[in-house]
Amino acid sequence: MKTYGIIAKFDDPSALVHAAEQIKDAGFKNFDCHSPFPVHGLDDAMGLKRSKLGYVIGVCGLIGALFGFGLQTWVHLSEYPMNISGKPFFAYPAYFIITFELMVLFSAFGAVFGMMYFNKIPRLHHPLFYSEKFSSVTSDAFYVSIESSDPKYDEKEVEDFLKKIGGKDIEILKDEYEE
């Protein structure tokens, strides 16, 4: 059966950051560092580019604002003009509240669903969950995973390499679950 990859445990955040640097320098691409909270400096250590999520949120916010302003303009100018005390139909200062609220609303949806899209969640099954020990990563453990899809991946070599840089509890994970 195919293997998913190798995981190794590290002691604390600083060991995780050092490990990430060494793995990056060794030329691996498909690896990840798992921790119970975001660790400062890990993005640089892993050589990750800035998240593109900001652009998605910006576009969503712009669409929200245009939609809000457009809806009000269309309703009051063409679809259902209401003459109230002779006030102007195109009362653009009065439109800004709803324009703003819809901009915020659409940006928030963009932020959350964009985050899910980039993170490829919801995904309820994953080979990493086959490891019993790995489950403590959401509580107090720090893990590194190197995927078998990495071009430099060679099971024996990767295992030795992880041992050398201080990894413990090294496990090889299968791609599919076995009872």
Next chain:
Amino acid sequence: MSEAVIKSRAQKNSEELLLGDQTFTTITNDISGIPEQKKAPIQWKLAFALALSLVSVFVGALGYLIWEGVGIWGVNAPIGWGWAIINFVWWVGIGHAGTLISAILHLFRQNWRNSINRFAETMTLFAVICALIFPGIHIGRIWLAYWFFPVPNQMAMWPNFRSPLIWDFFAVFTYFTVSLLFWYTGLIPDLATLRDRAKTKLRKKIYGFFALGWRGGNRQWQHYELAYLVLAGIATPLVLSVHSVVSSDFAVSIIPGWHTTIFPPYFVAGAIYSGFGMVMTLVIAARSIYNLKHIFTISHLDKMAQIMLLTGSIVGYSYVMEFFIAWYSGNPYESYAFINRALGPYWWAYWTMISCNVILPQFFWFKRFRTHVPFLFIASILVNIGMWFERFVIVVISLHRDYMPSAWAMYSPTIWDIAIYLGTFGIFFTGFLLFLRFLPMVSMTEIKLVLPESNPQHGDH
């Protein structure tokens, strides 16, 4: 400042915010342990029974209201906005502390918020639900509440977007949705913790479903942190806009006592004041019932009391400024409206408001009072009584005597006003108690960041 000084300050700060010898493991155990308890504490059960009985009061009163109409309330002409609008503004105001704590204090990097933000966000959600009930049932024919929504309908009719009432609808709905998204985003990593600790299959499935398959990889954290930061960034102007828009419901009208430009900032300050009061009440109760005095420390209460001192004083300043402008404008109706507040038939409401909102927070100048837990508990309840009376003063006293003395009247609530108001407490506490029972009440992810060990530079030097 030398690096050693900065470091020792950071160390000291984190000790005050987390008492005892805490590690990542003890934090996880302490906080996940609560929803994992086999049996809820007896206080929880009693509170839940009380909350559910209040929900049944609400359902009964609501049924009668729908059957009979808003005539069962104390509203009359000219006081068309009675308790329903008072309660709406009151609950929305309480709902403001959640986003303030999670968003604004996050942007200012105030890491003491990490212990109380989940608590405050949950309080916000249920407070806004309670708030949204009131405009919905106040319209009379509540089955037509969907007319608020800008949806195409068979009458080809649209809302008037130039009216503050529709702005309010958009603002509060957006606020609720964004608060829900913010709250849930914060919960994802903690739900994963509960999933990984679950002992039974059912728990694993339910927590696992809502944790969305979170694996704590840095490739996930990277997008997650940016999403959280942006949510905080957009929630900050949002929270300031919501109560400003609520205040426009009043300020855009021409009623003396309502028609003032000071309303938006004054309402926002009052909202934050009352919201912190409610957070304080709930935190003090929870820390003693669940034995979390090492996580909700005296230092947290002290800092919350300082924010209440600040916002309470802004509110006090606004009261003074309102009076000054009423006199300075030379408008006899405006001047009368304010004299009538302090010395008219509802003087007791006005002076309750002044005592709770202006005089009470002045005790918080002294550290002794800011760290005295029983005092803080009583004060936090008085804050919300005072803020309720503020809305009573604004709504009822302004309406009951306006321009024409022949149109003056008095207002008193009926039993149904009281039943529906008490009923919303049932809804609020039912929701909140279920949260305490099944979800981590403190953000484990964020509180771990308060520990010095979470910094990779820790111990390197």
